[in-house]
Amino acid sequence: KAGVTQTPRYLIKTRGQQVTLSCSPISGHRSVSWYQQTPGQGLQFLFEYFSETQRNKGNFPGRFSGRQFSNSRSEMNVSTLELGDSALYLCASSGRDPNNEQFFGPGTRLTVL
């Protein structure tokens, strides 16, 4: 079974731009979660989608948004990029039970200049 895939793997943007990251979950998984990883703040939860609905949300500003499609693929969008948005963005998928383990993709490395 193929793992979680994320595209692109690397991105360089400038302040003020917007960016869209994509995540394809493991086949059959309907829950997709997004995390931001930075050296200073560590791993922080952004949001979770299940069956095209946002089920949970972390403490990030409204510039961070996401969506999920009927095939469970998910996208995350960051608008008006700031230098502090430079991070590794990780996507994870899991099954229906919210207590199932999450399987992570390789991440998208975003650099904001």
Added chain:
Amino acid sequence: GDSVTQMEGPVTLSEEAFLTINCTYTATGYPSLFWYVQYPGEGLQLLLKATKADDKGSNKGFEATYRKETTSFHLEKGSVQVSDSAVYFCALRKGGKLIFGQGTELSVKP
């Protein structure tokens, strides 16, 4: 709120040494507990998990026991290898999100 605290790194060991990475948590209820490992330039890989008190998770020689009385989930391995060098994250799961500790970098020297 819910949180996870790990021992600070980096931890440097010689090959075949015994490893312990301490992890304690604060949470309401009985969350599932996990250890994830991250190799350089990669995402997180699930190492092991425990879903209820006294459960022992194990994988690839690593073990951790869910201790409700001490709210701990310490990671242990009897004999580390150079290939175990990575960053280890303890996490708890509440509903749909994982709450991570700050990570512990392990370096194993030959």
